[in-house]
Amino acid sequence: MTGGASTASRRLLPTSIVGSLPKPSWLARPEVLWSPWELEGDELVEGKQDALRTAVHEQRRRGIDIVSDGEQTRQHFVTTFIEHLDGVDFENRETVRIRDRYDASVPTVVGAVSRRQPVFVEDAAFLRAQTDQPIKWALPGPMTMIDTLSDRHYRSPERLAWEFATILNQEARELEAAGVDIIQFDEPAFNVFFDEMKDWGIAALERAVEGLSAETAVHICYGYGIKANTDWKATLGSEWRQYEKSFPLLQKSSIDIVSLESHRSHVPMDLIELIRGKKVMLGAIDVASKEIETPDEVADTLRRALEFVDADLLIPSSNCGMAPLPRRVALDKLSALSAGARIVRAELGHSAD
Incomplete structure (x- = not known):
């Protein structure tokens, strides 16, 4: 099957997920980030493909319109890409502070x-x-x-960012040629390193999307639903206004879609006004809780967003990846997301089909 010219691509409020879904227990240990594979060799290749097929089936069965791989073939959203690059030593690891929140053992640029x-x-x-x-x-x-590396070679975050942006652009162009309709770049660091984002981060992202015909998205969130992130969120006060730093810059950028965290967060909904004119992939599912949202809760989040974004530019989604959640919980959350979108679609006079 090729192309994306289906009913789903023309549907109002097309649903999607940000990134990861939980992996089946026979492929990797459940509810763990960087979980090691349970299989090896040809069995691992087959297992990854089986898991990807299952992720697609579940998304379609649960009413998700824009389908992703659920990151079933990768251990981690950043390091799996990096481990395929030359110049990075995964044996010579160092402990660094990830997004100024928690320590992790990471590879070294040599x-x-x-x-x-x-x-x-x-x-x-x-x-x-x-x-x-x-x-x-x-x-x-x-x-x-x-932010997920130790750099012992370039010793300049900006120089290394430009090298990575060029490599990402090469990969993105080939993903587009393989039939990918939307290429998303995950930049949770934009919610932490504001000066660097302004000085060179947005420009590096623009380099990564240069020349693409596929739609492009940037995902900026407050992280997976793990303790280090939830503890950090607890320090941010009654309003989370970090998007005020990135949104005005992204509004002027060539990025087509901005993906943000919303549901059960303290992000003021009116910040979406700062990206007026862009497509908004709105987090209407909380990935930091095992509580399943009701369709009405999802619908309410979407209704509030529609005060600040046109309906034809709104993409209901999850706040972040769901890898740390139990599989049943994550899949039931997908059902709630699509059910909530159907409610609002009907209210807007569009078919629920």
């Missing part, structure tokens, strides 16, 4: 970084073959890649 071959293109082509719905693929953004 030489000039380069991409010797496509990283995700084969997996994206496999995803494309599973559905005629629009498909989305996520890549790490340049600034977030830097």
Whole structure:
């Protein structure tokens, strides 16, 4: 199956997910980030493809319109891409502070970084073959890649960001050729390193999307629903206004879609006004809680967003990836997301089909 010219691509309020879904327990340990694979060799290749097929099936069954791979073929949204690059030593690891929140053992840049071959293109082509719905693929953004490494070669975050942006652009162009309709760049670092984002982060992102015909998205959130992130959120006060730093810059950028956290957060909904004219992928599902949203809760979040974004530019989604959640919880949340979108679609006079 090829292309994304289906009913889903023309539907009002098309639903999507940001990134990861939980992996089946036979593939990787559940509810753990960076979980090691349970299989090896050819069995691992087959297992990843089986998990990807299942992720597509569940998204379609649960009413998701823009389908992704659920990151079933990768251990982590950043490091799986980096481990395929030359110039990065995964044996020589160092402990760094990730987004100024928690410590992690990360690989080290020891030489000039380069991409010797496509990283995700084969997996994206496999995803494309599973559905005629629009498909989305996520890549790490340049600034977030830097924040997940120790740099002993360039010793300049800006220089390394530009190298990564060029590599990401190469990958994105090949993903587009493989039939990907939306290419998403994950940049949670934009919610932390404001000066760097303004000075070179947005420009590096623009380099990563240069020349693409596929729609482009940037995802900026407050992180997975893990303790380090929820503890950090508890320090942010009654209003989370970090998007005030990035949204005005993104509104002027060439990025088509801005993905943000909303439901059960303290992000003021009126901040969406700062990206007026862009498509908004709105987080209407909380990934930091195992409580399943009701369709009415999702619908209420979407209604409030429609005060600040036109209905034909709104994409209901999740706040972030759902890898740390139990599978049943994550899949039931997908059902709630699509059910809430159907309620609002009907209110706007559009078919629920």
